[in-house]
Amino acid sequence: MEAVKKLCKSLVQPLLAVAIGLLTGAVVISAVGESILDTYQQMWKGAFGSFYFFASTLARSTPIMLIGLGLSLAFRAGVFNLGAEGQMVLGAVGATLVGLYLPGPGLVKMLAALATGVAVGGLWSLLAGYMEAKFRVQLLITTLLLNYIAVLFAGYLVSEPFQDKSGSAALAQTAMLEKSVWLPKLFAGMSVHAGFLLALAAALALFWVVRFTPFGYEVKMLGHNPFFARYGGIDKDRVMLVAMFASGGLAGLAGTVEVLGAHYRYVDGALTVPGYAWTGLMATLLANSHPIGVVFTSILLAALQTGAMGVERNTEVPLELASVIQAVLILFISAKFSHDWWKNRKSKRRESHGVV
Amino acid sequence: MELFDGALVSSTIRMVTPILLAALGGALCARVGIFNVGLEGLVLVGAFSAIVGNHFTGSLPLAVLFAAAVTVLFSLLFAYMTIGLKANEIIVGVAINFLALGLTTFALRAVFGVKGAFYDKDMAGLPQWQIPLVTDIPVLGDILSGHSPLVYAAFLAAVLLHLFFAHTVTGFRVLAAGMNPVAARSLGLKVTRLQVLAIALCGVLCGMAGAQLSLGQVTMFTEGMTAGRGFIALVAMMLGQSHPLGILASSLLFGLMDALSIRLQGFSLPTQFTAMLPYVLTIAAMFFLKDRGAAASTASQQSAR
Numbered sequence: 001m002e003a004v005k006k007l008c009k010s011l012v013q014p015l016l017a018v019a020i021g022l023l024t025g026a027v028v029i030s031a032v033g034e035s036i037l038d039t040y041q042q043m044w045k046g047a048f049g050s051f052y053f054f055a056s057t058l059a060r061s062t063p064i065m066l067i068g069l070g071l072s073l074a075f076r077a078g079v080f081n082l083g084a085e086g087q088m089v090l091g092a093v094g095a096t097l098v099g100l101y102l103p104g105p106g107l108v109k110m111l112a113a114l115a116t117g118v119a120v121g122g123l124w125s126l127l128a129g130y131m132e133a134k135f136r137v138q139l140l141i142t143t144l145l146l147n148y149i150a151v152l153f154a155g156y157l158v159s160e161p162f163q164d165k166s167g168s169a170a171l172a173q174t175a176m177l178e179k180s181v182w183l184p185k186l187f188a189g190m191s192v193h194a195g196f197l198l199a200l201a202a203a204l205a206l207f208w209v210v211r212f213t214p215f216g217y218e219v220k221m222l223g224h225n226p227f228f229a230r231y232g233g234i235d236k237d238r239v240m241l242v243a244m245f246a247s248g249g250l251a252g253l254a255g256t257v258e259v260l261g262a263h264y265r266y267v268d269g270a271l272t273v274p275g276y277a278w279t280g281l282m283a284t285l286l287a288n289s290h291p292i293g294v295v296f297t298s299i300l301l302a303a304l305q306t307g308a309m310g311v312e313r314n315t316e317v318p319l320e321l322a323s324v325i326q327a328v329l330i331l332f333i334s335a336k337f338s339h340d341w342w343k344n345r346k347s348k349r350r351e352s353h354g355v356v
Numbered sequence: 357m358e359l360f361d362g363a364l365v366s367s368t369i370r371m372v373t374p375i376l377l378a379a380l381g382g383a384l385c386a387r388v389g390i391f392n393v394g395l396e397g398l399v400l401v402g403a404f405s406a407i408v409g410n411h412f413t414g415s416l417p418l419a420v421l422f423a424a425a426v427t428v429l430f431s432l433l434f435a436y437m438t439i440g441l442k443a444n445e446i447i448v449g450v451a452i453n454f455l456a457l458g459l460t461t462f463a464l465r466a467v468f469g470v471k472g473a474f475y476d477k478d479m480a481g482l483p484q485w486q487i488p489l490v491t492d493i494p495v496l497g498d499i500l501s502g503h504s505p506l507v508y509a510a511f512l513a514a515v516l517l518h519l520f521f522a523h524t525v526t527g528f529r530v531l532a533a534g535m536n537p538v539a540a541r542s543l544g545l546k547v548t549r550l551q552v553l554a555i556a557l558c559g560v561l562c563g564m565a566g567a568q569l570s571l572g573q574v575t576m577f578t579e580g581m582t583a584g585r586g587f588i589a590l591v592a593m594m595l596g597q598s599h600p601l602g603i604l605a606s607s608l609l610f611g612l613m614d615a616l617s618i619r620l621q622g623f624s625l626p627t628q629f630t631a632m633l634p635y636v637l638t639i640a641a642m643f644f645l646k647d648r649g650a651a652a653s654t655a656s657q658q659s660a661r
Contacts, residue, residue: 028458032465080446137642140391140446141594144587148635156628278450285447318465320579323458330451334443 014286014297017332021325028324034317043321046310047303053310055190059262061302062192063088063254063271065199067280068298069206070250072289076210077243078223083128083143084251085277086150091121091252092259093154096174096266097162099181099259106180113181114256121252122245124150129244133237139244147277155268164265172268183261195257199295202250206291219243251277279305282330301326364615369503370573372611373510374399374582377565378589379607380513381558383598387521388554389534393449394434395562396586397456402427402566404460407577408467410479419571420506424563430456431559435552453586461579473578481575482506482568506568513561517600530554565589595638610634 026036047057067084074081095117102109128146132139159172166175183194210216218239221229230236255271263270279301286300287293308322378395385392402423409422430452437448468474482504520527532540533550541547569585570577592610596603613634617627 028462032462082446131639135643137639141642142639145591145594145635145639148591149632152628152632156626159628160626278454281450316465318461318471320458320461323454324462325458327451327453327455327458330447330454331437331443334447334451335437335441 013333017286017329018300020332021329024328025321025325029317029321032317034315039311039315039317039321042311042314043304043307045307046313047307049310051187052190053306055187055192057299057303057306058196059191059193060274060306061299062196062199062261063258063276064279064283064302065295065298066195066202066250066254066257067277068283068287068294069199069202069291070247070254071281071284072287072291072294073206073210073219073250074243074247075284075289076223077219077239078226079129079240079243079247080140081125081128081143081244081247082140082281083125083146083150083248084254084280085272086143086147087121087125087248087251088255088277089154089271090124090150090255091117091249092255092271093157093174093266094120094252095256096177096259097157099177100162100175106178110181110183110260113260114253117252117256118249119252121255122249125244125248125251126241129241133241151272154266158266158268174266177260177264181260182264183257185261191262193257193261195261198253198257202253203291203295210291215239215242251280254280274305279326282326285330286333364612364619367618368608368611368615369507371614372607373504373507373572374565374569374585375589375592375610376510376514376604376607377506377561377568378586379592379596379603380510380517380600381561381565382590382593383596383600383603384517384530384554384558384561386593386598387530387534388551389537390438390445390551390555391449392434392555392558393446393590394431394452394456394586395449395558395589396582396584397449397453398427398430398434398559398562399566399569399586399589400453400456400460400580400582401430402563403570403581404463404566404577405563406567406570407474407479407575408463410571410575411468411476416480416482416571420564420567423567424560427563427566428556428559431555431562432552435555439548439551439555457580460577464577464579473576475576479575481573482571504568504572506564506572509564510568511604514600514604521600562586591635591638595634595641597641606634606638609637 022040025040029036029039046053048054067088071081071084095113098116099109099113102112104112124146125143128139128142131137131142155172158174162174164171164173164175186192186194186196210219218229218234221232221234222236222239226236229239254276258271258276259266280298283294283298283301286297304322304325308319311317311321312319378399381398382392382395405426406419406423409419410416413419413422434445434448434452437443438445464470464474485503485505485508521531529540529545530550530553532543533545533547537547565585566582569581588610589607592606593603595606595609613630617630620627620630
């Protein structure tokens with residue numbers, strides 16, 4: 001009973017946030033003179049209307065989920081990693097090159113590509129962590145800066161040395177991967193691919209780590225109270241570095257499964273334009289850094305986006321409906337932080353007065 | 357085709373203006389201890405409202421004023437969330453960016469009834485000021501003269517902001533509020549009021565940046581036309597150590613690299629590395645200089661869970 005109550009309580013806030021987001025959406029829809037009900041109907045259809053659309057929503061949620069999971073671990077440790085975009089892009093480009101140029105059977109190449117994606121993304125992220133641990137250069141800022149360097153470098157790789165020269169148009173992209181390296185689709189003709197299962201597995205694994213391992217406990221302590229953690233003998237830098245590697249690795253994996261499961265080549269801008277990194281950040285925030293929660297929030301945000309695409313196809317309402325709703329969701333949720341903080345402060349004060 | 361000439365410097369100055377204005381705004385926030393990731397969104401709002409103001413009033417000064425006013429409103433939302441509700445400033449900044457992108461797109465449909473971009477060939481852009489006498493100097497004339505008033509305003513703003521911080525009492529108080537809010541408060545300073553003031557001023561500067569973007573070189577608005585300039589401004593702010601004159605220099609560096617990249621395309625050289633240089637330099641600079649403004653945000657990192 002207690003558990004059910006707790007679950008309900010944890011659900012109230014996100015549901016309220018969604019309701020307020022949709023309400024704001026309704027205001028802007030009516031501002032452009034469209035029918036609110038009709039627009040939301042189209043949105044629902046675009047996200048869940050048929051099995052095909054539902055599969056597209058799941059496919060879109062895959063990279064968001066992986067990035068969100070990585071960030072949830074970093075945030076839990078109190079590390080503000082804003083570099084998911086660069087980690088994702090470098091992981092993807094590294095994996096693509098391995099998939100293209102490593103000799104061997106398809107399965108080996110695929111696994112090697114996945115491992116490379118994780119390793120490259122993780123190491124890139126670790127670089128920022130190392131600079132923070134060793135030189136006290138602020139991680140928040142370096143991760144943001146490393147994004148630009150990573151995206152530009154990946155852009156250079158695919159527009160100069162590894163560009164696909166076979167086609168007539170000189171697009172900034174690599175050659176196509178051969179079929180044996182592709183991640184299989186889960187259903188024939190649908191866009192959701194095996195990367196989605198990887199993301200689910202990652203969510204379960206992360207849940208297990210956070211909940212049942214000593215490392216998870218250390219992360220939690222460090223995030224809640226770094227001074228107590230240090231007092232308790234937790235090596236702050238070690239935990240931070242591991243958290244950074246894991247979050248970067250998951251971001252790299254996000255880019256990799258997009259390449260191996262959807263694009264089959266690295267196309268410059270294909271990963272950055274949809275804004276997966278920022279959406280992943282939002283998914284984590286909405287879920288309050290809970291791994292299982294991230295699964296649901298990333299599907300929710302992906303549904304908002306695919307739904308908005310449906311809206312744009314069939315009505316006069318622009319795609320950015322999703323941006324408005326997402327922004328309001330986040331503003332509402334972030335205000336909640338302070339609400340909790342306020343409540344805690346009040347209850348603490350009461351305790352110290354011995355009233356309770 | 358030469359790599360360096362007067363036209364390159366002139367185009368650098370034009371490209372740099374929105375970045376410089378937004379970076380100065382960001383510096384104001386950083387100096388009161390708030391890391392404003394929402395610059396991108398604020399500039400976008402400024403760009404859109406400048407076009408709206410111009411369309412309905414037909415007067416350029418009023419258009420710029422309108423842009424500044426609307427952007428201030430938006431920045432006050434940021435202030436309310438971060439200071440009033442104590443929400444994490446980075447999260448609010450990210451949300452502001454999304455909100456600005458979404459709302460400007462919707463407003464574009466609601467006000468002008470168009471999708472993607474609004475362009476009116478009868479609409480006048482900001483005038484190009486030909487400064488008498490200066491125009492006639494051989495090389496310098498082309499560089500210094502013939503820019504929009506906002507370009508001169510941007511450079512003036514950098515100098516004024518420096519004087520404000522270095523030589524006025526209020527400027528000192530703003531710095532004190534950012535360095536140690538608790539100590540400042542104990543001295544009787546109205547820290548919250550100073551912070552809100554700084555954020556509102558940041559809104560004014562970002563509004564001007566947006567106006568320069570949409571009314572400066574071209575007279576149009578396109579969805580998401582800031583294209584990352586707000587984030588570049590953020591980086592310029594860090595490289596400039598939140599010091600107005602430092603920001604002036606770092607913004608010029610970014611502008612130069614931008615203009616140079618366009619030039620280099622003519623030589624078919626990879627432009628990615630020149631574009632990368634300012635970011636690498638910023639990281640390198642961070643090893644030697646600790647940003648005073650951003651130092652305050654370390655504390656808030658912990659509340660980010």
